[in-house]
Amino acid sequence: MVDASCPLPLPSGDVILLGHGSGGRLTAQLIDELFVPRFGDPELARLGDAAVLDLPDLSNLTNLTNLSNLTGEPEGPGRLAFTTDAFVVSPPRFPGADIGSLAVFGTVNDLAMVGARPLALTVAFVLEEGLAIAELTAIVDSMAAAARHAGTRIVAGDTKVVERGAADRIFVVTSGVGLVPAGRHLDPSRIEVGDAVVVSGPIGSHGVAVLSRRTGVAFDTDVVSDSAPLTDLVEAMVAAGEVHALRDATRGGVATVLNEMAAAASVRITVDERAFPMLDGVRSGCAVLGLDPLYVANEGVCIAVVAGADVDSVVSAARSAPCGGEATVVGVVEAGDAGVHLRTGLGATRPLLVLTGDQLPRIC
Amino acid sequence: MVDASCPLPLPSGDVILLGHGSGGRLTAQLIDELFVPRFGDPELARLGDAAVLDLPDLSNLTNLTNLSNLTGEPEGPGRLAFTTDAFVVSPPRFPGADIGSLAVFGTVNDLAMVGARPLALTVAFVLEEGLAIAELTAIVDSMAAAARHAGTRIVAGDTKVVERGAADRIFVVTSGVGLVPAGRHLDPSRIEVGDAVVVSGPIGSHGVAVLSRRTGVAFDTDVVSDSAPLTDLVEAMVAAGEVHALRDATRGGVATVLNEMAAAASVRITVDERAFPMLDGVRSGCAVLGLDPLYVANEGVCIAVVAGADVDSVVSAARSAPCGGEATVVGVVEAGDAGVHLRTGLGATRPLLVLTGDQLPRIC
Numbered sequence: 001m002v003d004a005s006c007p008l009p010l011p012s013g014d015v016i017l018l019g020h021g022s023g024g025r026l027t028a029q030l031i032d033e034l035f036v037p038r039f040g041d042p043e044l045a046r047l048g049d050a051a052v053l054d055l056p057d058l059s060n061l062t063n064l065t066n067l068s069n070l071t072g073e074p075e076g077p078g079r080l081a082f083t084t085d086a087f088v089v090s091p092p093r094f095p096g097a098d099i100g101s102l103a104v105f106g107t108v109n110d111l112a113m114v115g116a117r118p119l120a121l122t123v124a125f126v127l128e129e130g131l132a133i134a135e136l137t138a139i140v141d142s143m144a145a146a147a148r149h150a151g152t153r154i155v156a157g158d159t160k161v162v163e164r165g166a167a168d169r170i171f172v173v174t175s176g177v178g179l180v181p182a183g184r185h186l187d188p189s190r191i192e193v194g195d196a197v198v199v200s201g202p203i204g205s206h207g208v209a210v211l212s213r214r215t216g217v218a219f220d221t222d223v224v225s226d227s228a229p230l231t232d233l234v235e236a237m238v239a240a241g242e243v244h245a246l247r248d249a250t251r252g253g254v255a256t257v258l259n260e261m262a263a264a265a266s267v268r269i270t271v272d273e274r275a276f277p278m279l280d281g282v283r284s285g286c287a288v289l290g291l292d293p294l295y296v297a298n299e300g301v302c303i304a305v306v307a308g309a310d311v312d313s314v315v316s317a318a319r320s321a322p323c324g325g326e327a328t329v330v331g332v333v334e335a336g337d338a339g340v341h342l343r344t345g346l347g348a349t350r351p352l353l354v355l356t357g358d359q360l361p362r363i364c
Numbered sequence: 365m366v367d368a369s370c371p372l373p374l375p376s377g378d379v380i381l382l383g384h385g386s387g388g389r390l391t392a393q394l395i396d397e398l399f400v401p402r403f404g405d406p407e408l409a410r411l412g413d414a415a416v417l418d419l420p421d422l423s424n425l426t427n428l429t430n431l432s433n434l435t436g437e438p439e440g441p442g443r444l445a446f447t448t449d450a451f452v453v454s455p456p457r458f459p460g461a462d463i464g465s466l467a468v469f470g471t472v473n474d475l476a477m478v479g480a481r482p483l484a485l486t487v488a489f490v491l492e493e494g495l496a497i498a499e500l501t502a503i504v505d506s507m508a509a510a511a512r513h514a515g516t517r518i519v520a521g522d523t524k525v526v527e528r529g530a531a532d533r534i535f536v537v538t539s540g541v542g543l544v545p546a547g548r549h550l551d552p553s554r555i556e557v558g559d560a561v562v563v564s565g566p567i568g569s570h571g572v573a574v575l576s577r578r579t580g581v582a583f584d585t586d587v588v589s590d591s592a593p594l595t596d597l598v599e600a601m602v603a604a605g606e607v608h609a610l611r612d613a614t615r616g617g618v619a620t621v622l623n624e625m626a627a628a629a630s631v632r633i634t635v636d637e638r639a640f641p642m643l644d645g646v647r648s649g650c651a652v653l654g655l656d657p658l659y660v661a662n663e664g665v666c667i668a669v670v671a672g673a674d675v676d677s678v679v680s681a682a683r684s685a686p687c688g689g690e691a692t693v694v695g696v697v698e699a700g701d702a703g704v705h706l707r708t709g710l711g712a713t714r715p716l717l718v719l720t721g722d723q724l725p726r727i728c
Binding site for chain 1: 372374375376377378379380381382383384385386391394395398399402403404405407408412414415417419420444446447448449450451452454483484486487488489490491492493494495496497498500501504505507508511517518519520521522523524525526527529530531532535537539541543725726
């Protein structure tokens with residue numbers, strides 16, 4: 001056993017709760033108190049959707065010395081983006097997508113949020129004994145089609161099987177590498193007072209679609225998941241103007257992502273509740289379920305923070321790109337205490353907080 | 365949903381069995397019939413421990429076109445290795461290691477087997493509601509220490525939580541990227557008649573250590589897991605002579621790995637049962653459990669196939685490197701039908717086959 005002998009304090013809490021996986025306050029606490037101090041890596045601590053790594057000069061790469069301390073070296077001509085995501089969505093197949101295509105697009109989107117196009121993906125499966133091979137095959141077919149659609153490839157994988165009752169059908173973990181062009185830096189630390197906040201499309205569809213098929217709460221709706229690759233949308237927006245930061249609004253929804261951005265940049269973000277595009281079926285589904293759509297997961301929607309002077313051209317470019325047809329300005333970045341404020345339909349303004357508990361377990 | 369409309373035949377079998385995760389014949393069937401034809405990627409089809417990808421010329425990487433078809437392009441000066449592994453070992457802590465350090469070293473070793481040093485790792489956790497935070501913390505401390513020991517970093521992660529009973533405590537998925545220097549090609553297709561087969565250390569320790577603590581079969585032993593990083597050992601061997609192929613002998617043990625190598629190179633490999641180094645505790649543990657140590661998982665042992673003329677210098681270099689102190693020649697590569705033959709302690713020779721069933725579920 002490796003001797004850790006770590007003097008760090010134990011993180012808060014006695015046991016893992018569902019809320020630790022919700023993307024909200026408990027997730028952030030686990031990351032801040034447990035993972036970041038122990039792994040001690042500056043790129044991890046940045047908490048981006050993907051890590052961005054400098055590459056050494058490959059033309060001199062004839063022998064390999066320690067590659068672990070590349071951070072802080074002069075930036076090379078291109079950088080490597082690297083990300084991973086676990087998917088435990090229940091049920092594994094739902095309107096508009098399934099756990100397989102969701103995993104592929106989720107990883108492609110994490111790369112896109114740092115400005116990278118995918119170079120390749122890997123996939124690891126944890127399967128429950130007794131899973132129908134026909135169900136696994138349908139999910140694998142969906143992953144393969146999703147990879148082709150996103151212009152990438154699946155180059156390595158691993159499969160483990162556990163006894164009946166030791167996992168719930170299928171868990172999928174995808175990882176991805178991509179390349180970030182020279183000079184492109186998308187990071188919440190670049191957000192400035194005066195920037196505009198853009199949402200790329202209608203919110204809440206993924207969460208409502210999954211819940212509509214979940215045992216115990218199933219209901220009729222024509223809402224389908226928005227799961228889709230955002231690479232082309234990002235390329236269109238970046239080409240049209242100065243984009244400072246991107247985040248895809250998955251677990252925790254747009255409210256959580258906006259809070260993460262405001263905290264990272266130490267700025268006040270004010271958004272207008274009525275500005276967010278939303279399908280009628282999402283509005284009614286959320287009413288039935290008692291959910292706030294600002295906290296519902298999306299899988300093909302991002303928040304872009306854009307230089308104020310460029311926002312018209314960026315929104316216009318987004319509207320001509322895949323998944324961006326309803327891109328809309330929803331808010332502004334202001335000076336003030338770090339946090340997010342919501343202008344409500346009645347004209348009042350209130351804080352838009354990070355959830356402590358768990359609105360939607362196993363939504364992705 | 366992505367329309368797969370895939371004309372491929374369904375793979376064999378109705379449901380997933382534990383044997384599909386064993387690394388033996390059922391695992392190979394799943395890979396050959398389900399994953400490889402559907403994902404349709406030449407690098408995946410090579411079935412190496414890690415994929416090896418050419419990188420485009422980064423100095424021209426100012427705009428990003430489709431990066432998905434780099435295979436077959438002229439090889440760049442250095443290449444990127446990329447791998448993923450899921451860990452579901454039960455119990456998650458056992459003599460000599462735990463699921464955390466096992467995951468880090470396992471991924472580092474998959475990179476080492478294609479000649480790469482690790483550049484960075486990611487980790488994804490699937491946690492069961494109710495897992496003690498102290499247990500998770502101990503595992504994370506162990507991962508952090510393992511990453512430092514292996515000279516690498518953990519740069520990104522993801523955590524999902526599922527309800528009590530929907531997973532067994534903790535599953536860990538690590539992915540890794542590394543760099544392969546120009547001119548280095550380790551691949552079973554390079555194996556030639558006349559090559560020598562080397563095992564890097566004593567076999568079977570990991571599997572015996574895990575089983576010694578498993579509910580239902582626990583027994584007293586002083587055997588500890590051999591889990592360790594093999595990067596420095598590989599660098600020492602490669603520097604000392606012509607190494608054609610490497611494989612770490614994890615699930616399915618040395619017998620399975622030798623069969624994979626023989627099949628990939630279409631050669632006959634003959635090994636001497638008495639030549640494999642093994643601790644007395646492994647010998648007696650396997651006798652108690654009714655296991656053949658040639659099929660028991662290792663997590664810090666590899667098989668190297670080496671040019672016959674260089675074998676003495678390669679073994680000598682291995683013996684001076686970490687984890688290589690008992691490196692030994694165990695066999696030769698011969699012409700003949702593809703397969704592995706075992707010279708037994710009594711002087712007879714018999715085929716050493718791939719197991720159909722499952723000797724050791726959830727061993728890694």
